[in-house]
Amino acid sequence: xxxxxxxxxxxxxxxxxxxxxxxxxxxxxxxxxxxxxxxxxxxxxxxxxxxxxxxxxxxxxxxxxxxxxxxxxxxxxxxxxxxxxxxxxxxxxxxxxxxxxxxxxxxxxxxxxxxxxxxxxxxxxxxxxxxxxxxxxxxxxxxxxxxxxxxxxxxxxxxxxxxxxxxxxxxxxxxxxxxxxxxxxxxxxxxxxxxxxxxxxxxxxxxxxxxxxxxxxxxxxxxxxxxxxxxxxxxxxxxxxxxxxxxxxxxxxxxxxxxx
Amino acid sequence: xxxxxxxxxxxxxxxxxxxxxxxxxxxxxxxxxxxxxxxxxxxxxxxxxxxxxxxxxxxxxxxxxxxxxxxxxxxxxxxxxxxxxxxxxxxxxxxxxxxxxxxxxxxxxxxxxxxxxxxxxxxxxxxxxxxxxxxxxxxxxxxxxxxxxxxxxxxxxxxxxxxxxxxxxxxxxxxxxxxxxxxxxxxxxxxxxxxxxxxxxxxxxxxxxxxxxxxxxxxxxxxxxxxxxxxxxxxxxxxxxxxxxxxxxxxxxxxxxxxx
Amino acid sequence: xxxxxxxxxxxxxxxxxxxxxxxxxxxxxxxxxxxxxxxxxxxxxxxxxxxxxxxxxxxxxxxxxxxxxxxxxxxxxxxxxxxxxxxxxxxxxxxxxxxxxxxxxxxxxxxxxxxxxxxxxxxxxxxxxxxxxxxxxxxxxxxxxxxxxxxxxxxxxxxxxxxxxxxxxxxxxxxxxxxxxxxxxxxxxxxxxxxxxxxxxxxxxxxxxxxxxxxxxxxxxxxxxxxxxxxxxxxxxxxxxxxxxxxxxxxxxxxxxxxx
Numbered sequence: 001x002x003x004x005x006x007x008x009x010x011x012x013x014x015x016x017x018x019x020x021x022x023x024x025x026x027x028x029x030x031x032x033x034x035x036x037x038x039x040x041x042x043x044x045x046x047x048x049x050x051x052x053x054x055x056x057x058x059x060x061x062x063x064x065x066x067x068x069x070x071x072x073x074x075x076x077x078x079x080x081x082x083x084x085x086x087x088x089x090x091x092x093x094x095x096x097x098x099x100x101x102x103x104x105x106x107x108x109x110x111x112x113x114x115x116x117x118x119x120x121x122x123x124x125x126x127x128x129x130x131x132x133x134x135x136x137x138x139x140x141x142x143x144x145x146x147x148x149x150x151x152x153x154x155x156x157x158x159x160x161x162x163x164x165x166x167x168x169x170x171x172x173x174x175x176x177x178x179x180x181x182x183x184x185x186x187x188x189x190x191x192x193x194x195x196x197x198x199x200x201x202x203x204x205x206x207x208x209x210x211x212x213x214x215x216x217x218x219x220x221x222x223x224x225x226x227x228x229x230x231x232x233x234x235x236x237x238x239x240x241x242x243x244x245x246x247x248x249x250x251x252x253x254x255x256x257x258x259x260x
Numbered sequence: 261x262x263x264x265x266x267x268x269x270x271x272x273x274x275x276x277x278x279x280x281x282x283x284x285x286x287x288x289x290x291x292x293x294x295x296x297x298x299x300x301x302x303x304x305x306x307x308x309x310x311x312x313x314x315x316x317x318x319x320x321x322x323x324x325x326x327x328x329x330x331x332x333x334x335x336x337x338x339x340x341x342x343x344x345x346x347x348x349x350x351x352x353x354x355x356x357x358x359x360x361x362x363x364x365x366x367x368x369x370x371x372x373x374x375x376x377x378x379x380x381x382x383x384x385x386x387x388x389x390x391x392x393x394x395x396x397x398x399x400x401x402x403x404x405x406x407x408x409x410x411x412x413x414x415x416x417x418x419x420x421x422x423x424x425x426x427x428x429x430x431x432x433x434x435x436x437x438x439x440x441x442x443x444x445x446x447x448x449x450x451x452x453x454x455x456x457x458x459x460x461x462x463x464x465x466x467x468x469x470x471x472x473x474x475x476x477x478x479x480x481x482x483x484x485x486x487x488x489x490x491x492x493x494x495x496x497x498x499x500x501x502x503x504x505x506x507x508x509x510x511x512x513x514x515x516x517x518x519x520x
Numbered sequence: 521x522x523x524x525x526x527x528x529x530x531x532x533x534x535x536x537x538x539x540x541x542x543x544x545x546x547x548x549x550x551x552x553x554x555x556x557x558x559x560x561x562x563x564x565x566x567x568x569x570x571x572x573x574x575x576x577x578x579x580x581x582x583x584x585x586x587x588x589x590x591x592x593x594x595x596x597x598x599x600x601x602x603x604x605x606x607x608x609x610x611x612x613x614x615x616x617x618x619x620x621x622x623x624x625x626x627x628x629x630x631x632x633x634x635x636x637x638x639x640x641x642x643x644x645x646x647x648x649x650x651x652x653x654x655x656x657x658x659x660x661x662x663x664x665x666x667x668x669x670x671x672x673x674x675x676x677x678x679x680x681x682x683x684x685x686x687x688x689x690x691x692x693x694x695x696x697x698x699x700x701x702x703x704x705x706x707x708x709x710x711x712x713x714x715x716x717x718x719x720x721x722x723x724x725x726x727x728x729x730x731x732x733x734x735x736x737x738x739x740x741x742x743x744x745x746x747x748x749x750x751x752x753x754x755x756x757x758x759x760x761x762x763x764x765x766x767x768x769x770x771x772x773x774x775x776x777x778x779x780x
Contacts (some may be wrong), residue, residue, distance in 0.1 A: 003282075004286055004290075006279065006283075008276075010701075011700065012700025012701070013533065013558060013559070013560050013700075014441060014558060014700045015558060015572070015699045015700055016528075016557045016558055016572050016573075016575060016576035017699075018555075019526065019555055019556060019576055020579045020656035022555045023524075023526070023555065023576070023579040023581070024579050024582070026524055026553060026555070026581060027579070027580065027581040030524075030581070033286060033290070035279055035282045035283065036285070037276045037279035037280075038274060038275060038276055038279065039272060039273075040273050043700075043701050043760075044758055052275070052276050053276075055277035055280075056279055056280050056283070059280045059283040059284050059287070059390065060283035060287065061283070061286060061287040061290070064283070069729070072454070072734065072735070072757075072758055073734075073735050074733065074734065074735075075732060075733030075735070075737040076733050076734075076736075102264040105666070124743065124746070124748040125732050125733045125745070125746070126585040126733070126734065126746075126747060126748045127748035127754070129702050130579065130748065131748075135569075157551070179272070179273075179274070179275045179277075180271065180272025180273075180274045180275055180303075180487065181303050183271075208740075212335060212385050213334065213335030213336050213337070213385045213386070213418075214333075214334065214335070214336075214386065215332070215334075215335075215336040216336075217671075225386065226384070226385070226386075227384075227386060228384040228386045228387035229778070230389075233386070233428070236559065238304055238332055240303075246589070248776035260556075261684050264543075264546055264550075266538075267540065267541070269633060273533065287661070293550070295539055295542045295543065295546070295554075296539060297536045297539035297540075298531050298533060298535060298536055298539065299533070299535060300534040312535070312536050313536075315536060315540075316536035316539055316543070319540045319543040319544050319547070319549040319650065320543035320546070320547065321546060321550070324543070338760055366698070413598070421682075430633070439532070439534070439535045439537075440531065440532025440533075440534045440535055440563075441530075441563050472645050473593075473594065473595030473596050473645045473646070474592065474593075474594065474595070474596075474646065475592070475593050475594075475595070475596040476596075485646065486644070486646075487644075487646060488644040488646045488647035488650065488651075493646070497592075498564055
């Protein structure tokens with residue numbers, strides 16, 4: 001079957017870990033397409049993985065199987081799970097990495113992976129990506145019913161994410177991601193800054209108005225615009241806002257709506 | 261259709277940007293093969309992208325669709341284009357990244373991408389790789405006629421590349437790329453140094469003669485040889501010429517032909 | 521044919537080298553699946569490549585073709601070879617990179633690649649990955665007989681790997697790999713430390729007992745456990761053992777069996 005499996009991990013690219021997962025998957029379903037979302041999540045950073053998956057998953061076709069392995073508790077008490085939503089599947093540890101992508105409203109069922117028939121014969125305590133998640137994804141891509149892999153459970157773990165605060169004309173949020181260009185993505189939604197004259201404050205600097213494109217300002221200048229995932233983004237035309245502003249995930253960003 | 265799409269970008273591998281482009285492409289054509297050329301072009305470096313594509317594209321089969329996204333002007337006035345040559349297609353921003361690969365003599369037509377039916381429904385101002393270039397590449401791989409995507413225009417933008425200068429017995433060129441081994445690739449062609457006793461000068465150091473292989477000299481020694489793309493290359497056996505010589509793209513290299 | 525070719529190189533991801541190999545392969549067999557094991561082997565590090573291939577190859581299905589290119593002697597006297605074992609094929613330079621994966625007992629035949637009909641028309645002296653190994657792998661994946669590529673030779677080069685020493689109740693081995701998490705993988709086998717109360721000494725620190733999972737100890741604490749490849753591993757829960765201990769490949773690790 002020509003289905004798609006995506007991989008999102010903190011395994012890095014120096015070792016064979018991600019390649020070995022693909023070997024296991026292709027040994028089960030030689031026709032599946034495997035796409036790397038990224039293997040460079042910061043080691044053990046569940047929140048970063050959750051944001052990456054939130055922004056990526058919906059651009060894949062219906063039926064795509066998303067395997068996520070940021071798994072600091074591997075081999076311990078956290079459960080290995082499969083989440084089925086209306087359009088997608090998510091397979092990995094139940095530690096919150098899927099909680100921004102697999103919205104509670106959309107979840108049809110959550111299965112705890114227990115059926116060892118679908119695991120590798122020997123399962124290690126340190127690499128469930130290879131021993132459990134890859135083979136389960138392979139079998140699911142062949143058309144196995146989610147219930148074959150284990151028992152339905154009440155739900156999946158959600159992580160707490162700070163939500164921007166609105167007070168009068170001011171919205172206060174925070175930077176949630178610095179991408180490899182040094183663009184700073186916030187948690188303030190497009191709807192909250194669109195169609196309005198806004199002033200953005202970050203690291204003591206005032207930025208106004210919201211620009212349309214990176215090249216709306218001069219080379220090396222700081223700007224604010226709407227990110228490709230529809231959040232407020234702070235950038236530098238031809239440079240790194242992260243470096244220029246000394247800003248990082250967690251830093252506070254405020255938007256003031258100026259009423260005319 | 262079993263065609264091939266290659267991706268060459270400055271998106272890095274830490275974020276989901278390249279993965280999302282693949283999701284969009286596979287949603288349109290689940291059978292296409294997608295190959296990463298690289299996603300580690302230095303941010304916004306159009307010249308570096310042009311050199312990488314020049315050396316890579318011809319090793320892919322006829323009909324391959326090369327998507328390039330080094331796009332500092334995204335959302336601004338630069339045009340999104342499709343270039344058709346005798347053997348290949350190139351899709352991306354019209355900023356010169358294709359000008360060393362898609363030789364003027366070979367270009368059959370250049371189309372400005374205008375038909376929004378082939379774009380994602382919502383197009384951002386910051387990620388045309390996902391919203392325009394990926395879906396156009398997907399539809400082209402299914403056999404769409406290039407003219408369906410927009411209007412033919414007079415040509416594509418070319419970037420100025422310095423050309424080596426010949427004066428008497430001396431050719432003076434420059435380093436155009438340092439690869440990840442630290443090998444220094446120049447713009448001096450094989451034909452200009454082959455079949456001749458040559459002396460190479462770089463960073464005040466004299467190197468002679470031209471070697472056949474890296475191991476023609478002792479470990480740690482500097483050598484000159486012909487690169488796999490048929491240009492003069494400066495290397496260190498078992499080491500990094502970039503580090504040993506403190507040399508970088510832009511640095512001058514001179515070759516003197518010694519006549520017997 | 522839907523076979524699989526894996527790639528393991530020190531080419532890095534900044535250049536087009538790995539992409540070009542895929543272009544050559546797909547030009548010969550458009551249906552083959554290509555999987556990157558890694559392209560981030562330290563430049564020229566044959567031993568590191570040998571360990572990576574040893575731990576990865578067996579997770580791929582029967583018939584998989586493993587191309588390895590860590591090739592400091594490219595263009596020189598080392599032979600280009602194809603190794604056929606009971607289940608897999610290995611293609612690359614005869615410098616020892618396959619000697620831990622392709623066990624002598626399993627080797628059916630070793631072919632020196634000599635038949636230029638299966639190479640690219642022009643072969644460089646610096647990039648046999650593109651000119652020899654990729655096209656040979658492509659043709660082999662189409663079903664060519666290994667003997668078509670050249671002449672059978674007596675065997676492949678083996679590299680010397682230090683073996684742990686047992687003296688009384690003590691086994692002394694060494695760290696052979698630090699993965700991207702900073703986990704330190706040793707050459708001491710699971711069988712030698714399992715089912716026994718053991719004390720591990722590394723960098724002057726004593727670790728006991730052997731843990732089951734990373735989270736068996738507190739955050740930031742050093743532990744010893746069994747790696748996913750069944751060797752003794754030194755790790756830090758939620759951190760990098762490499763950084764915390766200042767340890768690296770080559771460092772000595774001792775295990776003392778404590779008898780009740």
